Amino acid sequence: MGAVGTFRFDLCTLPPEAEALRGEVREFLRETLGDMPPVKRARSWGGFDREFTRTVAARGWIGMTWPRRYGGHERSALERYVVLEEMLAAGAPVGAHWIADRQSGPLLLRFGTEAQRERFLPAIARGELALAIGMSEPDSGSDLASIRTRAERVDGGYRVNGTKVWTSNVHRADYMIALFRTRVVPEKKHEGLSQFLVDPKSPGITIRPIIELSGAHHFNEVVFQDAFVPEDMRVGEEGAGWKQVGAELAFERSGPERYLSCLALLVELIRAAPADPGERMAVAIGRLVAHLATLRQMSLSVAGMLQRGENPNLEAALVKDLGTNFEQEIPEIVHGLLGCEPTARGSDLQQVLGYLVQHAPSFSLRGGTREILRGIIARGLGLR
């Protein structure tokens, strides 16, 4: 019987400058969001508002950790963490910059050409460029390496044919970073993949809305028919796509958005509780508070690892799986306690419940399904 050294969650204490920033962000959100109704706040990073994004950018809160010469602000990963968690906790409509700030920007910073960095990063940091992610395809979800959309070399670039699906916000994005097959290597599906910056408005690209079960339009199907992508829009080496996507997904999984999606509902539950909530409700709320506090500590530890330049892949997968379970439990617990009907109108609580009960199933699908994450964790523990 001994200690296992497979994952580490060292406590991370935020430095004073990060805590000072928290005050600024709260003040900003109070002013900007005003009395935004709870059901809007429940949308969290599902909310897309370019004007809001530009205001956030003007405060220097997009691309916070990037070098100044690319429009960044050279602040610490922990300062960035505080901004993110405050935005999420307030339910700010951060969707127009979330993807670019979280994964596309860091991807370009790491693998992009100098020209790509100079062109795209400052525009992202100004809040002017919304990005989308084109990875999934109709026949390739969890088995991402099996994608078939082909990018064939032609004069000056690539000709693309195939279909991407579930592409969030591409109908309002300025660019998408897509994963295509540039070479077919039999029996080796992880080889021959490459990433590209694609302008979704280029000829040969058709975007069709896919309506979610709630009636909302958020993701899309993107069909490529002889679409042209210039050579200089390839991100990284040809054939290095799989490695790059792995790094990108690690950025995607490591943030606080994987446990806070139902915070708005917990807040409304507490608002609905009487001054003496009674034992049953107090126990349920208290248990959620304990989970929330613990997940925040864990998420903060991951941020601490990023700040120290360590690789938190396993830790991020652990937090995401625990976090999405927590998020998905909240609507169930609220239902169990109150039994009130989830509705589109009704009280704030009913509306938030109505929105979240319909969106909760996606929390353990997006960014890698629960089953895939558990496989990553098992491998990290040495089982695969």
Added chain:
Amino acid sequence: MSELRSILADTVTRLFTDRVTKDVLETAEQGQWPAALWQALEESGLTLPLVTEKQGGAGGTWGDAHVLLAAAGRFGPPVPLAETIIASWLLSESGLEVPLGPLTVAPVHRGDVLRLERGSGGWRLSGTARRLPWGGSAGHLVVVTSPDGPASGARAMVALVAAGHAQVTPDHNLALEPRDTLVFDNTPVLTAAPAPPLIPGDIVWLCGALARSAQMAGGLESLLAQTVQYAGERKQFGKPIGSFQAIQWQCAILGEQTAAAASAAASAFSAADRSGPAEATFEIAVAKSRTGEAAGIGAGIAHQVHGAIGFTYEHSLHFVTRRLWSWRAECGGESYWAERLGREAASRGADALWPYITSR
């Protein structure tokens, strides 16, 4: 990690690896006091992490104590290490001398009222302390009383009582760790002093919950290590059971619960260092309820993955799981602490939830 902390971590891990053998665990379960183990702990300077160096301790922090208690959770040494750490800290904080030998603390059950009265020739103790860890085998007992019961705000008293002056009814918990009931009837105490202001009447309960959180988190680490190892070794259908997704996911969930428990416990010890345990009730409540929940889930998974062999007395899995099932109920179970957290959250109000969490 500070130098002291890494020395403590290395020393305690080495000592427990050598000395907390199956044989030691089993003979202790038959009621024998593991004198050599205790002596080794004392000689290595591991029993008094929170006592000042001047008083013969290590002069460490709660974070240092955490390292020892997590190790105690991983190995399950059948001695009152947690109780001695808390008891000696209470004595040290109250300016009282710390005796050698194993100590225990009272009361560990809410509702147990111990009264300290000044009689002719000094302080005397009366009342019943139920199910004290090692109540019958500890050399001394540290009692915290407050004049109007444990929950009152009045200044608490800390008293040291020598063993052998109480009427003892021996018993034990599921893990066969002693849990003895002691009755005091005008029993003379060795020394007593008013507790410093930051030590309230329910301090034993709070520190007990804090210690058990660390022990449970440590116990889960051991379960994870044992379970992952077993899943890699045990073969069925011609391959290791760990190659089945169903088993991999069980191990992943066990890993998640272990990580959550470790984080919750670490955070409570760090809060205890920031402001003293009495001001860390939020973090202690989070830690005790979260580690307790993880303990139940984790024990279930560990047994499922081990199959029938893990259900035997012969296999050593139960040294951890029986402890977890006992510890999670001590010093407040999950619902006790969750209820406190829930009532506090409700009284702070909905809009204070996030600001409060981030201010801790």
